Amino acid sequence: MITGEQKPIDEIREMIAPYKRILVLGCASCVAECAAGGEKETAMLASTLRMAAKMKGEDVLIEEKTLDRQCVRDFVILLDDIIEKYDAVLSLGCGAGVQAVAEMFTEVPIIPAINTEFLGETRDQGYWVESCLGCGDCMLHHFGGICPVARCSKQLLNGPCGGSMDGRCEINPDVKCAWHLIVDRLTKFGALDRLENIYPPKDWSRKQGGGPRKIVREDQQK
Amino acid sequence: MTSEQKRTLALYYCQNVPASGERERQDLEEKYGRGIRLFTVPCSGRLEPIHLLLALEEFADVVFIITCPEGVCRYSEGNKRAKKRVEKTRAIIASIGLEVERIGMIIGSKENPISLADHARAAMERTLKLPPSPVHN
Ligand code: SF4
Ligand code: SF4
Numbered sequence: 001m002i003t004g005e006q007k008p009i010d011e012i013r014e015m016i017a018p019y020k021r022i023l024v025l026g027c028a029s030c031v032a033e034c035a036a037g038g039e040k041e042t043a044m045l046a047s048t049l050r051m052a053a054k055m056k057g058e059d060v061l062i063e064e065k066t067l068d069r070q071c072v073r074d075f076v077i078l079l080d081d082i083i084e085k086y087d088a089v090l091s092l093g094c095g096a097g098v099q100a101v102a103e104m105f106t107e108v109p110i111i112p113a114i115n116t117e118f119l120g121e122t123r124d125q126g127y128w129v130e131s132c133l134g135c136g137d138c139m140l141h142h143f144g145g146i147c148p149v150a151r152c153s154k155q156l157l158n159g160p161c162g163g164s165m166d167g168r169c170e171i172n173p174d175v176k177c178a179w180h181l182i183v184d185r186l187t188k189f190g191a192l193d194r195l196e197n198i199y200p201p202k203d204w205s206r207k208q209g210g211g212p213r214k215i216v217r218e219d220q221q222k
Numbered sequence: 223m224t225s226e227q228k229r230t231l232a233l234y235y236c237q238n239v240p241a242s243g244e245r246e247r248q249d250l251e252e253k254y255g256r257g258i259r260l261f262t263v264p265c266s267g268r269l270e271p272i273h274l275l276l277a278l279e280e281f282a283d284v285v286f287i288i289t290c291p292e293g294v295c296r297y298s299e300g301n302k303r304a305k306k307r308v309e310k311t312r313a314i315i316a317s318i319g320l321e322v323e324r325i326g327m328i329i330g331s332k333e334n335p336i337s338l339a340d341h342a343r344a345a346m347e348r349t350l351k352l353p354p355s356p357v358h359n
Contacts, residue, residue, distance in 0.1 A: 009317040040272055044314065047275040052318040054279075055356045 001030040001121070002094040003128050004037065004114040006045065012090065013052060015111045019088035020059070024049070024113070025079075025101065026066035027093040034128050036114050037092025039066040045092065045113060061086075070097030076104050083108055119150075136206030136213065142194060144185035149202065151178035157199040231349045232259045232282035233342060234273070236266045236301070238290040239330060241337035250342050258342065266290070267300025271311040274325055278315065283355040284324050286345040291332040301329060323352055 006012075016022055024046040032038025046064035053060045065082070067075045070093030079101070083089070088109045091098045095116040102110040118130040133150045139157075140147055149155050153171045160179035163170025167180040186192045207213075231254075235242055247260055259281065263269060266289040274285045287308060289301035305327065312322040326348055328341055 009314075040270060043272050044275055047272065047279045048314055048318060051275070051279050051315075051320065051357045054358075055319065 001033050001119070002096070003034040003117045003120050003130075004031050004094055005117060006036055006041065006092070006114050007112070009048060009052070012045075012111075012113055013049070016049070016088060016090055019086075019109070021061045021086045021088070022049075022063075023079075023083070023086040023089045024062060024064040025070065025089050025091045025093065026064065027068075027070035027091075027097050028066050029069045029071075031092060031094055031097075031114060032066075033122060034120075035126070037094075042066050042092050045090075049090075067093075070094075071100045073100065073104060076100050079105065134207065135202065135204070137203060139199070142197070142199070143182045144189065144191070146178055146182045146185060148178050148182065151176075151181075153178075155202075157202065159195060228257075229283040229349050229352070229354060230257060230259065230281055231342075231346055232261065232274075232277040232285045233288065233345055234261045234263055234266070234269055234286070235288040235338060235341070236290045236330075237262050237264055239288050239338050239341065240335045241339065246338050250339060254342070254346065258346070265300035266304035267302075269304055269307060271307055271314065274308070274311045275314065278320070278324060278355065278357060281358070283358070284326065284345075284349040284352060286326040286328065286341075286349075288328045288338070288341045288345070289330060291330045305329075320355070320357070321352060323348070324355065 024042055026032070026037050026039055026042030028038055032041075035041060042064050046062050050062045053062065063086075065079075067078060069075045070091065083105050086108065088111060089101060089105070090111045090113050091101055092113045093101070094114070095112070098110050098112045119132040119134055120128050120130045123129050131150055132147060135149050139149070148157055153169050153175065154161055156179065160177060160183075161170070164177040164180055167177055169175040169177045183192065183195075186194060242262065247262070250258060250260060259277075266287055269287060277285050287304055289304050291301070308325055308327045312325050315324060316322050326345060328344065330336060
């Protein structure tokens with residue numbers, strides 16, 4: 001899932017200041033799971049902005065809507081009937097959602113209300129952790145399902161640095177050392193010898209070496 | 223018009239608050255008239271920041287939540303959750319310059335149970351200490 005966090009309200013107010021009719025647009029997928037931009041958060045932000053406007057005597061229309069998925073055109077098209085009513089859209093989608101709306105509705109400014117953070121997992125209620133960098137060449141099978149690229153602070157591929165202590169990363173004792181986890185897990189599987197291999201430096205051309213990436217699947221097309 | 227009627231208090235209360243049945247509710251509505259709006263909830267943990275925000279946006283000068291005592295919540299964690307949500311909502315209203323005192327919370331006491339009417343009086347006293355909400359004025 002893609003995670004994000006809402007921007008400070010002052011920053012949002014500054015970005016929407018030039019506009020008088022604003023649609024606050026949520027997304028019911030990833031950003032709902034991380035409680036940043038789902039239906040609830042969209043309603044909260046819209047209500048907060050309306051109150052702030054009333055307190056300052058500003059004459060603005062602020063309404064809200066949440067799409068099932070803001071990064072999928074089949075859902076974004078649902079704005080077609082209503083978008084003319086607004087002179088700006090304040091999106092709580094991730095960066096991909098914001099851009100999908102911007103690309104379909106070129107006449108209306110789209111403003112991001114959240115900072116998109118990382119690809120991660122929900123570890124517990126109210127607790128999300130980064131777990132993948134989308135490197136384009138997954139190596140998890142070598143490392144017992146624990147990603148050293150995303151979870152080792154130094155992205156080391158050939159064992160821990162010298163700073164690992166009591167299972168904690170030297171950058172911060174709150175962070176588990178990915179390599180400690182990898183060694184524990186491979187030991188459990190009796191597969192520690194996998195670490196005899198020397199892994200060459202990662203080939204980052206699979207990430208963004210060729211510019212923005214795309215996936216084309218003819219079997220999925222019309 | 224009594225001074226109470228110059229403000230509107232939105233009072234959300236857990237259904238386990240003592241003496242909070244339909245009759246007591248009607249008595250309160252009669253006593254405070256338009257100055258109070260009462261909302262009973264099966265558990266205060268069900269309340270979300272959006273409920274508090276919409277009340278402040280639409281009609282209330284002050285919002286109060288009355289929970290059952292900590293440790294006796296029938297749904298185990300409801301009142302603890304309510305406390306966190308109140309804190310979150312306070313942070314939101316503070317971010318637009320609204321006084322955090324506009325969201326109040328009273329946690330009932332196990333040893334010294336207090337009726338809804340007494341809670342309402344205390345909440346109303348605190349409501350009247352604040353000026354009318356700048357959202358509605
Ligand atoms: S190896 Fe690459 S694709 Fe696999 S989890 Fe790590 S960053 Fe993600
Ligand atoms: S302590 Fe562990 S996680 Fe941190 S940088 Fe070193 S090897 Fe990576």
